[in-house]
Amino acid sequence: MAKKKYRVAGGCQCCMTCLYQCPAKAITLIEDVSAVIDPAKCLGCGRCYNACQPGAIEPYETEE
Ligand code: SF4
Ligand code: SF4
Numbered sequence: 001m002a003k004k005k006y007r008v009a010g011g012c013q014c015c016m017t018c019l020y021q022c023p024a025k026a027i028t029l030i031e032d033v034s035a036v037i038d039p040a041k042c043l044g045c046g047r048c049y050n051a052c053q054p055g056a057i058e059p060y061e062t063e064e
Helices: 017-021 047-051
Strands: 003-008 027-030 034-037 057-062
Touching: 003 034, 017 027, 017 047, 047 057
Parallel strands: none
Antiparallel strands: 003 057, 027 034
């Protein structure tokens, strides 16, 4: 069954807002480069997506 998850698509400004929003601690930051979401930990809640002002995070569907 398809599951909705989220990923950092580009345009991350390293503000770290999403890191604090994630209930699963699925997001880490490569300093001065980009936030990265671990798909194995992502619950698909969308909190990071809603919190990201630059719109750097996007949803996607996965069969995993
Ligand atoms: S909230 Fe958006 S811009 Fe800020 S660190 Fe997360 S992905 Fe990057
Ligand atoms: S969708 Fe939810 S669980 Fe997944 S990375 Fe974003 S805040 Fe964390």
